[in-house]
Amino acid sequence: MTTVAAPLLGRADELRRLGATITAARNGTSGTLLVRGDPGMGKSALLAAATHDLPDVRILRSDGYEAESTMAFAGVHRLVLQLADEQAALPDRQRAALAVATGTSDGDPPDRFLVGLGLLGLLAAAARRQTLVCVVDDAHWLDLESREVLAFVARRLQAERVALLLAARGAADLPGLPDLELAGLDAVAAAALADRSVEGGVVDPRVASSIAAATGGNPLALIDLSPELAAGGVVGAEPYPVPIGSRLEAHYLAQVRGLPGPTRAWLAVAAAESSGEPSLVAQACAALDIAAHAGEPAETAGLVVAGRTIEFRHPLVRAAVYGALPGPRRREIHAALAGASAAEGAHELEVWHAAAAVVGTDEAVAARLGAAADRAGMRGGLASRARLLERAAELSPPGPGRDARLLDAAEAAAAVGAAHHSIALLDRLDPDQLDRVGRGRAIATRALLATFMADPAGIVAGTANLLRAAGAFHGVDPAREQRTLIRAFEVALPAEWLMQGVTLDELGHRLAAGADVAPGPRASALRGLSAHILLPYEQAVPAMRAALATIAEIPDAELLDVGYFGIALSMALWDERSCIDDLERAARVAREAGSLQMLDASLWLLSLVELVRGDPAAAGRYVEQVRELRRAMGYPAEQVVNVAYLAWAGAPREQIQAIADALVPMGFGGAWTVAMTGLSVRDIAEGHYRDAYERLRPMIERPFLQVTYGQLPDYVEAAVRSGHVAAARETADQLDAFARASGTPWIRGLAARSAALLAPPDEAEALYLAAIGWLGRSATPADLARAHLVYGEWLRREKRRVDAREHLRVAVAAFERIEAPAFARRAATELAATGEHVPPRGDGASVDLTPREATIARRAAAGETNAEIGAALFISANTVDYHLRKVFRKLGVTSRRQLAQVLPRP
Known part of the structure; x- marks a missing residue:
């Protein structure tokens, strides 16, 4: 109950903190506070006191109810209803997402984060009119989707006049929110509350002290037990050996047992209908022959208040009543409530009560739970879908139907990142009860979860396991087979040289066979990937190009389901523009869909690709975007480390090597290779050519497709400068063959640069100039700057200092612009050797900007509006404006x- 009967005792500090959060919101700085504590600690009373009599403040409420805990977005729905007037201010996609999530219209299931952005927009729009205080009590009973949405909103609120106040037992799956843990009252406050709670208002101080000790300072226990304890004289008594919650339940149960029989029956129905809907309680009571006014004595006794909803004095009262019911009576009541819910069209409540009325198994109820799960999935509630399907499986008789529901639940849990829950569901499967497709789905789900969970054994065996899954789909489900084969290639990339259970050749042949099972874009992708693995480069190029072309033809709505196979092919073709364009398109589609997990993957891959094409500054910006995104999703941002970027940026070698070495036992061979490649580039920049050669040689000798292709130009420079001319010449010839087959400006420029390093003086200059010309037509700033650098170095050795300065100046400026300090120092040293010194330029304009401010500034400078920037960064337009003013x-x-x-x- 939330009525403020008297000033709270012993909670001055807590009230000040809540008040500070509200005051900050009044002043334009949003805040969130999660009040946590055991039952009876006064969470609800504290929220009520903090929000009582707030002038010029709008209060929104959306409390949690147990009966709605599996109703996807139920808590969000209550807030959206209160903000209906603001929906016109939302972008169409956000408005549509909220409508589908809350069941008010049909449409594609929205991502929960897009729903969160829509709710954020509603709150921001409403807060422009008036300060908002959003109160959510019993947050632990909110459905999982609403909890995730509220946590997302809490993390993105900043410059809005919004205070979000929540109360829950425990953390309530709301990680990362500022919290306030309620402990018991101190002795002085406890004694004062005991005085207030007994008739006459005074308790012997010794008795009050013992009461405080006996209750642990729990305010509800002090209020409700003090009369009993004072009357019994507890001086010197030890605290109760049972938990105070159990003691309170016993106290309330004793009160209930003193009520008339019909009243006890009415209370039992009200306790079973946790949403507190009076009409449902009334209808169920009628079905059970309980008088309509039977609850009045309970209200007189102060156990409930019946108004717009039926509200118990405290959840412990409800728990005491419900817990005392014999099993048969409890099931009878739930059956009556199920009928009442059906009569009112409350289908989710109906199936929840029907399930609670079941003993053992009931296929009919299980089927209804399955239908409710489907409805939740159609609204984007995959977490609720997983829980409903799990319950449906529990009510299903042993057999294929039970395991099919468990498998569906496991896939839904995996889709929202509940990896451990998904694995637990998979562990309950009986493989003999699954058909071939079901067995393949189970194998594939485990394999794809391995990377998410950083399971070393699963990572290195991921490709082999996915090939097993694809085999199960063969001849039965060709679309699923082809999709799984593409994933099998993709998961080979993180494991790379650590991959177990299958060779690259075996993978290539299986991809080729999979291309023939059905026509379409995936068939073209599989042909391109198999050609990449199996065919000589010049023969593979047409198939790879055809596969890349299919990506451009795929509609945006289907793009995120295609995967990221195009990165390997575009890098193999040295087509950096296609690679960046495809990834930026995927990031845009993910943003618009509110799919933060797919956006996270796209931005992370962009950070890697930017290093390959030679723009460490851009790579660093993408790393910061990934960190910001992880914070929005509630994940630790500090774990986002691009080791190769650290190498380019000048981090200590020992740190980079230690991080890379730690990746090997985790199964991430590909990440280790990326780190070693970054260190080899650093070696070259600093003139440690022999170290670079020795670092690159073992990787070159165990090639891994396009990953090795990208190492070859560095290997040529390291080999030439360390005296391994034969190895350099062989590799340069390979690059020349690539250039003739692919023909892109990037590979033509790299091949010419590599050839120039080996050419005699009378041929070298033309090759250097050709390299600069070709690379100037590419989007590879570091390679272009390196071409100017090596040409400038050659010119200086040829005693042409004036000509050398021209190219070395270009190199210094380019390296500083892309934030490649080791190369910038090398170029500056060479320039100084010509008799000219240019101090490092630096980026004074951005040195004081935070990563978020820098991102907003760049987008604003490019002409994006505040609303567009906010949608891209998952923050409100108000927050964009706040940061832009600081910029x-x-x-x-x-x-x-x-x-x-x-x-x-840039």
Whole structure:
């Protein structure tokens, strides 16, 4: 109950903290506070006191109810209903997502984070009119989707006049939110509350002290047990050996047993209908021949208040009543409530009560739970779908139907990142009860979860396991077979040289066979991937190009289901523009769909690809975006480390090597290779050519497709400069063959640069100039700058210092712009050797900007509106404006146009 009867005792500090959160919201800075504590600690009373009599503040409520804990987005729905007037301010996709999630319209199931962005937009719009205080009591009973949405909103609120106050037992699956743990009252406050709670208002101090000790300072226990304890004289008594919650339940149960029989029966029905809907209680009571006014004595006794809803004095009262019911009577009541819910069209409540009325198994109820799970899935409630299907499986008789529901539940849990729950569900499967497709799905789900859970054995065996799954689909489900084969290739990339259970050749032949099972884009993808693995390069190029072309033809709505196979092919073709374009398109589609997990994957891959094409500054920006995204999703951002970026940025070698070595026992051979490649580039930049050669040689000798292709130009430079000319010449010839077959400006420029390093003086200059020309037509800034650098070095050795300065100046400026300090120092040293010194340029315009401010500034300078920037970064337009004003002050500008002039050129 939330009525404030008297000032709270002993909670001054807690009230101040809640008040500070509300005051900050009034002043335009949003805040969240999760009040946690055991039953009876006064969470509800504290929220009521903090929000009582707040002038010019709008209060929104959306409390949790046990009966709605599997109703996807039920808690969100209550908030959306209160903010209906603000929905016109939302972008169409967000408005549609909220409508589908809350069941008010049909449409594609929305991602829960898109729903979160929609709710964030509603709150921000409403807060422009008036300060909002959003109160959520019993948050532990909210459905999982609503909890995730509220946690997302809490993490993205910043510059809105919104305070989000929650109360829950435990953490309530709301990680990362600022919290306030309620402990028992101190002795002085406890004694005062005991005085207040007994007739006459005074308790002997010794008795009060013993009462405080006996109750642990629990406010509810002090209020409700003090009369009993004071009357019994507990001086010197030890605290109760049973938990205070159990003691309170016994106390309430004794009160209930003193009520008339019809009243006890009415209370039992009200306790079983946890949403507190009076009409449902009334209908169920009628079905059970309980008088309509039977609950009045319970209200007189102060155990409940019956108004718009039926509200128990405390959840422990409800628990005491419900827990005392014999099993048959409890099931009878739930059956009556199921009938009442059906009569009112409350289908989710109906099936919840029907399930509670079952003894053993009941296929009919299980089927209804399955239908409710399907409805939850159609609204985007995959977590609720998983829980409903799990319960349906528990009510299913042993057999194929039971295991089919467990498998569906496991896939739904996996889709929302509940990996451990998914694995637990898979462990309950009986493989003999699954058909071939079911067995393949189970294998594939486990294999794809292995990377998410960083399971070393699963990572290195992932490709082999997915090939097993594809074999189960063969001849039965060709679309699923082809999709699984593409995933089998993709999961080979993280494991790379650690891959077990299958060779690359075996993988290639299986991909080729899979291309023939059905026509379409996936068939083209499989042909391109198998050609990449099996055929000589010049023969593979047409098939790889055809596979890449299919990506451009795939509609946006289907793009995220295609995967990321195109990265391998575009890198193999040295087609950096296609690679970046495809990944940026995937990131855009993921943003628009609110699919933060797919956006996370796209941005992370962009950070890796930017290093391959030679733009460490861009790679660093993507790393920061991934970190920001992880914070939005509630994951630790500090774990986001691109080891190769650290190498480019100048981190200590020992740190980089230690991180890389730790990746090997985890099964991430591909990440180890990326780190070693980054260190080899650093070696070359710093003139440690022999170290670079020795680092690259073992990787070159155990090639892994396009990953090795990207190492070859560095291997040529390291080999030439360390005296391994024969190895350099052989590799340069290989690059020349790639250039003739692929023909992109990038590989043509790299092949020419590599050949120039080996050429005699009378041929070298033309090759250096050709390299600069070709690379100038590519989107590979580091390789272009390196071409200017090595040409400038060659010119200086040829005593052409004036000509050398021209190219070395270009190299210094380019390396500083892309934030490649080791190469910048090398180029500056060479430039100094020509008799000229240019100090490092630095980026003073952005040095004081935080990563989020820098991202917002770049987007604003590019012409994006606050709403567009907010949608891209999953924050509100108000928060964008807040950061943009700080950017303007720091940079001394007054307009977006001026931003473009002072920000460093990308």
